[in-house]
Amino acid sequence: MTTHEMLLTAKAACPVLACADSESKNRALLAMADALITGQAEILAANRQDLEAAKGHISPVMLDRLALSEARIANMAEGIRQVAKLPDPVGQVLRRVERPNGIVIEKTAAAMGVVAIIYESRPNVTSDAAALALKSGNVCVLRGGKEAFSSANAIVTALKRGLAAAGMPETLVNLVQDTSRNSANELMEAVGLVDLLIPRGGAGLIRAVTENAKVPCIQTGTGICHIYVDASADLHKALDIIENAKASRPSVCNAEEVLLVHRDIAPEFLPRLRRRLQDDREAQGKPPVRLLADSEAHAILGTELAGPGDFDREFLDYILAVKLVSGVEEAIVHIALHSTGHSEAILTEDSEAAQRFCRLVDSAAVYVNASTRFTDGGEFGLGCEMGISTQKLHARGPMGLEELCTYKYIIHGDGQIR
Amino acid sequence: MTTHEMLLTAKAACPVLACADSESKNRALLAMADALITGQAEILAANRQDLEAAKGHISPVMLDRLALSEARIANMAEGIRQVAKLPDPVGQVLRRVERPNGIVIEKTAAAMGVVAIIYESRPNVTSDAAALALKSGNVCVLRGGKEAFSSANAIVTALKRGLAAAGMPETLVNLVQDTSRNSANELMEAVGLVDLLIPRGGAGLIRAVTENAKVPCIQTGTGICHIYVDASADLHKALDIIENAKASRPSVCNAEEVLLVHRDIAPEFLPRLRRRLQDDREAQGKPPVRLLADSEAHAILGTELAGPGDFDREFLDYILAVKLVSGVEEAIVHIALHSTGHSEAILTEDSEAAQRFCRLVDSAAVYVNASTRFTDGGEFGLGCEMGISTQKLHARGPMGLEELCTYKYIIHGDGQIR
Numbered sequence: 001m002t003t004h005e006m007l008l009t010a011k012a013a014c015p016v017l018a019c020a021d022s023e024s025k026n027r028a029l030l031a032m033a034d035a036l037i038t039g040q041a042e043i044l045a046a047n048r049q050d051l052e053a054a055k056g057h058i059s060p061v062m063l064d065r066l067a068l069s070e071a072r073i074a075n076m077a078e079g080i081r082q083v084a085k086l087p088d089p090v091g092q093v094l095r096r097v098e099r100p101n102g103i104v105i106e107k108t109a110a111a112m113g114v115v116a117i118i119y120e121s122r123p124n125v126t127s128d129a130a131a132l133a134l135k136s137g138n139v140c141v142l143r144g145g146k147e148a149f150s151s152a153n154a155i156v157t158a159l160k161r162g163l164a165a166a167g168m169p170e171t172l173v174n175l176v177q178d179t180s181r182n183s184a185n186e187l188m189e190a191v192g193l194v195d196l197l198i199p200r201g202g203a204g205l206i207r208a209v210t211e212n213a214k215v216p217c218i219q220t221g222t223g224i225c226h227i228y229v230d231a232s233a234d235l236h237k238a239l240d241i242i243e244n245a246k247a248s249r250p251s252v253c254n255a256e257e258v259l260l261v262h263r264d265i266a267p268e269f270l271p272r273l274r275r276r277l278q279d280d281r282e283a284q285g286k287p288p289v290r291l292l293a294d295s296e297a298h299a300i301l302g303t304e305l306a307g308p309g310d311f312d313r314e315f316l317d318y319i320l321a322v323k324l325v326s327g328v329e330e331a332i333v334h335i336a337l338h339s340t341g342h343s344e345a346i347l348t349e350d351s352e353a354a355q356r357f358c359r360l361v362d363s364a365a366v367y368v369n370a371s372t373r374f375t376d377g378g379e380f381g382l383g384c385e386m387g388i389s390t391q392k393l394h395a396r397g398p399m400g401l402e403e404l405c406t407y408k409y410i411i412h413g414d415g416q417i418r
Numbered sequence: 419m420t421t422h423e424m425l426l427t428a429k430a431a432c433p434v435l436a437c438a439d440s441e442s443k444n445r446a447l448l449a450m451a452d453a454l455i456t457g458q459a460e461i462l463a464a465n466r467q468d469l470e471a472a473k474g475h476i477s478p479v480m481l482d483r484l485a486l487s488e489a490r491i492a493n494m495a496e497g498i499r500q501v502a503k504l505p506d507p508v509g510q511v512l513r514r515v516e517r518p519n520g521i522v523i524e525k526t527a528a529a530m531g532v533v534a535i536i537y538e539s540r541p542n543v544t545s546d547a548a549a550l551a552l553k554s555g556n557v558c559v560l561r562g563g564k565e566a567f568s569s570a571n572a573i574v575t576a577l578k579r580g581l582a583a584a585g586m587p588e589t590l591v592n593l594v595q596d597t598s599r600n601s602a603n604e605l606m607e608a609v610g611l612v613d614l615l616i617p618r619g620g621a622g623l624i625r626a627v628t629e630n631a632k633v634p635c636i637q638t639g640t641g642i643c644h645i646y647v648d649a650s651a652d653l654h655k656a657l658d659i660i661e662n663a664k665a666s667r668p669s670v671c672n673a674e675e676v677l678l679v680h681r682d683i684a685p686e687f688l689p690r691l692r693r694r695l696q697d698d699r700e701a702q703g704k705p706p707v708r709l710l711a712d713s714e715a716h717a718i719l720g721t722e723l724a725g726p727g728d729f730d731r732e733f734l735d736y737i738l739a740v741k742l743v744s745g746v747e748e749a750i751v752h753i754a755l756h757s758t759g760h761s762e763a764i765l766t767e768d769s770e771a772a773q774r775f776c777r778l779v780d781s782a783a784v785y786v787n788a789s790t791r792f793t794d795g796g797e798f799g800l801g802c803e804m805g806i807s808t809q810k811l812h813a814r815g816p817m818g819l820e821e822l823c824t825y826k827y828i829i830h831g832d833g834q835i836r
Contacts, residue, residue: 015750015778097799103788105798112810113780191628195810210609210632216811237833244835332433358828360433362531370521370831379836380523380827381515392530392613392824393634394812406810409798410776413788415655417662418797 003186006174007193010114010139013171017137018111020168022088028166029084029131032173033077035162036127036155040073046154047123054147058121061251066121066148076127076155079384083131086383089401090137103413109405111137113195116187116215117386118143120201123151130159130173132386136404141194143176143183153177188213196404200387203314218395218403220387223253223342224314225372228331228357230348231262235269237369238347239276242320244371245345246289247277251316253388254343254375258311258321260331261297266324270300277320278303287318294323311338328353332360339363341390343372364390364397421604424592425611428532428557431589435555436529438586440506446584447502447549450591451495453580454545454573458491464572465541472565476539479669484539484566494545494573497802501549504801507819508555521831527823529555531613534605535804536561536627538619541569548577548591550804554822559612561594561601571595606631614822618805621732636813636821638805641671641760642732643790646749646775648766649680653687655787656765657694660738662789663763664707665695669734671806672761672793676729678749679715681742688718688740695738696721705736712741729756746771750778757781759808761790782808782815 001009017025036043047068054066095107115138119125126142133140144152152175160170176183187194188208194215199205203222210219227245229238245256261269277289292306301322310321311334325331328346335344345367346357354368365375375397377385382400389395395403419427435443454461465486472484513525533556537543544560551558562570570593578588594601605612606626612633617623621640628637645663647656663674679687695707710724719740728739729752743749746764753762763785764775772786783793793815795803800818807813813821 014780018780019774019777099797099799103792110780214628216809218811234833240833240835248836354830356437359437362432362436362528363826365827365829367829368831370829370834371836373836374521374829374834375827379517381517391634393636396824397827406814408781409783409793409815411783411785411788411792412772413786415652415658416788416792417658418666418789418791 001177003176003178003183004190006141006176007114007190009171010141010174011193013139013169014111014113016169017134017139017172020137024166024168025088025135025137026084028163028168029080029134031166032127032131032159032162033080035158035165036073036077036080039154039158039161040070043073043151043154043158044068044070046150049150050148058147062121062147066123066151068123068151072124076124079124079128080131083135083384086135086401088135089405094407101416103411103416106410107407108410109402110408112404112406114139114141114193115196115198115404116141116143116190116194118184118187118197118199118201118205120145121148123148123155125200126152126155126175127159128384129386130156132384132401132404134172136401138196138404139172139174141174141176141187143187144179146179149179184208185212188215191215198387218387218389218399219391220389220399221253222314222340222390223255223388224257224312224338224340225254225342226258226260226331226335226339226344227256227372228260228325228328228335228344228346229262229265229269230328230346230350230353231264232350232353233265233347234349235265235272238269239272241345241347241369241371242273243276245373246320247281247286247318248373250318253314254372255316256320256372257313257315258323258338260323260325260334263296263324263326266297266300270297270322274301274303290319292319292321296324297322314340328356332357335361335363342388343367343375345370345372364388419595421594421596421601422608424559424594425532425608427589428559428592429611431557431587432529432531434587435552435557435590438555442584442586443506443553443555444502446581446586447498447552449584450545450549450577450580451498453576453583454491454495454498457572457576457579458488461491461569461572461576462486462488464568467568468566476565480539480565484541484569486541486569490542494542497542497546498549501553501802504553504819506553507823512825519834521829521834524828525825526828527820528826530822530824532557532559532611533614533616533822534559534561534612536602536605536615536617536619536623538563539566541566541573543618544570544573544593545577546802547804548574550802550819550822552590554819556614556822557590557592559592559594559605561605562597564597567597602626603630606633609633616805636805636807636817637809638807638817639671640732640758640808641673641806642675642730642756642758643672643760644676644678644749644753644757644762645674645790646678646743646746646753646762646764647680647683647687648746648764648768648771649682650768650771651683651765652767653683653690656687657690659763659765659787659789660691661694663791664738665699665704665736666791668736671732672790673734674738674790675731675733676739676741676756678741678743678752681714681744684715684718684742688715692719692721708737710737710739714742715740732758746774750775753779753781760806761785761793763788763790782806
């Protein structure tokens with residue numbers, strides 16, 4: 001089936017989901033979870049094919065992301081079951097007004113229609129995205145990475161078996177068969193067929209979507225996250241937060257990439273920082289964090305000098321760019337010029353500085369005295385996540401089921417005219 | 419000043435508005451309203467220039483839209499004062515959670531930043547848009563039509579005087595000086611400088627924006643609105659609603675353009691419809707409504723035959739396309755294929771048919787037994803309106819102050835790490 005045919009099929013399936021009640025959707029989700037377990041032999045076999053083909057072409061980290069096991073499939077099934085337990089957003093009345101003329105206006109959450117997701121090699125995204133789309137009443141068109149195609153295809157085959165077992169059309173979950181750039185472009189340009197496109201991937205994919213997409217999109221993921229240590233910060237807490245934000249999982253988008261330090265405390269703080277992130281970690285057998293410093297910070301730290309571009313780079317590694325600033329105002333300006341709008345934190349005991357930072361930093365999540373690593377659907381209490389939006393239109397930050405919905409106004413009258 | 423320089427200036431002004439409290443914004447709005455009144459001689463003189471230049475080039479209806487008077491300027495000032503009275507959306511906490519680890523997450527409404535508005539010749543849009551943007555914390559960049567440039571420029575000059583009088587920077591309200599297509603394209607492509615673009619205009623402008631825009635947009639306005647008369651409809655109410663929806667103000671986007679009638683009641687209903695929309699109106703000295711009928715309806719009505727394309731046309735005139743259908747399902751399918759997603763109504767006494775219509779019609783406003791003319795910010799109780807969104811992302815239907823805002827998560831902790 002061509003991508004265009006798949007989109008037509010998906011669009012045609014929308015009314016079925018729009019009319020499905022929560023119970024039928026949850027029944028379908030549980031059947032999809034069961035089908036992953038009963039189909040795990042096929043899924044693992046397909047995954048071995050992907051792994052064989054990828055060996056030597058992609059890094060060990062990427063190979064690990066790609067690899068499935070019985071335990072990982074069980075986790076995927078459990079993830080789907082969790083989605084079944086979440087409240088159904090569709091049909092919720094967000095606001096209700098009765099007007100003086102007697103018409104009753106209900107602003108009601110509604111499915112988007114066809115949601116397309118372009119993602120890379122993690123196979124679990126396939127089942128997560130399918131479950132979240134279904135629960136939010138959306139027909140999904142998934143377009144995964146080339147390296148994971150066999151795995152994704154086996155997973156979608158199992159999910160479709162689950163849908164059929166629950167009496168739902170298999171066309172509610174779809175995997176694009178063409179993994180060339182063509183199919184991604186086709187999704188970006190399918191005006192009228194794709195109601196929402198969510199690109200999940202690196203800066204290159206996001207840029208391509210910004211440049212080329214004609215359908216509504218939500219950009220996700222790229223995170224050049226900043227932490228600013230104010231002169232009034234509790235330096236003990238600051239060390240804990242910075243180590244956590246940088247080094248607990250450096251490959252994720254909510255990890256810290258840039259540290260801004262108030263000039264007045266730098267002589268005391270920076271040597272402690274170097275000990276914490278380098279000496280202490282080495283002593284504990286953990287990977288040390290490379291510190292790329294601007295010239296001022298370098299004069300104190302004596303580590304590496306930051307190159308041009310190091311304050312605009314998502315390292316996704318044990319690397320931190322460090323710069324001194326004169327205070328909260330300069331920190332805010334630096335962030336405005338270099339941030340991707342994901343997550344930023346101020347560490348301070350000065351409530352005025354905190355308030356100014358929160359008001360003026362234009363990012364999805366702005367923290368006072370906590371790690372940027374909390375920017376996550378689960379940590380925010382949404383129960384799930386379809387990605388983290390770094391745009392301002394529609395959804396910002398972690399996207400749960402509500403963010404996958406639009407709304408419409410439903411108005412009841414008994415003959416009113418204007 | 420070039421458009422690019424204006425955008426840089428606008429972006430630089432954003433922090434001032436982001437930090438302004440409601441009181442200062444309201445004071446600025448009242449000063450802007452006063453400045454329109456004290457500046458009315460200059461505004462009227464500029465408007466006469468526009469009218470002179472436009473005479474002979476645009477229709478009398480358009481000339482009337484363009485014309486200002488003391489009374490119209492007083493209305494514009496009153497509109498700004500009304501906006502000052504509305505609640506301030508910025509900073510409102512939309513959701514608050516305290517997580518088990520003690521961090522407090524507040525989902526907080528925030529300004530978009532720079533909002534650009536491309537519109538046509540009605541001068542009052544200039545002051546309305548400026549007031550709504552300011553109240554919602556957004557710096558506006560207005561790009562009006564060529565025909566109204568002198569009027570818009572005089573209005574913006576007055577508004578800037580009001581801003582200055584209230585101690586606010588004049589750069590919070592900006593009018594693009596270039597009215598060629600170039601400036602519109604520049605706004606569409608100003609990634610990073612325009613946070614939201616709202617095109618307000620005809621189908622051509624909306625299409626250009628869909629095709630070319632790289633910045634976040636909200637499409638507004640085009641309305642091919644349908645009314646479906648079910649077999650169970652109260653035909654007396656139906657005649658009132660249809661006449662109101664079609665003929666009370668045919669030039670607006672919430673006016674009805676297409677009438678779908680259940681085949682079973684057509685022999686009784688259509689002759690009554692013709693009498694109401696043609697004979698009765700002529701007898702009352704009102705413009706009759708031309709009825710363009712599909713072949714089946716034509717066999718009963720005996721008026722004009724609809725041509726190809728008449729069911730995909732926004733007439734904005736005393737013209738109604740009429741088609742027979744076999745029931746609510748066929749009505750829903752016709753609407754899915756031909757609607758612009760603005761407003762549709764079902765007239766029925768059958769609650770199941772009504773429910774099915776409301777669930778499956780994928781438009782901003784779906785009515786049961788009321789006129790589509792109610793789709794309007796004022797009628798919906800929003801107090802104001804920046805246009806009517808026909809898209810699903812972010813805002814749908816009438817856009818008030820809340821819809822001009824994004825949100826961000828503000829998280830307070832005392833050292834939490836993940």
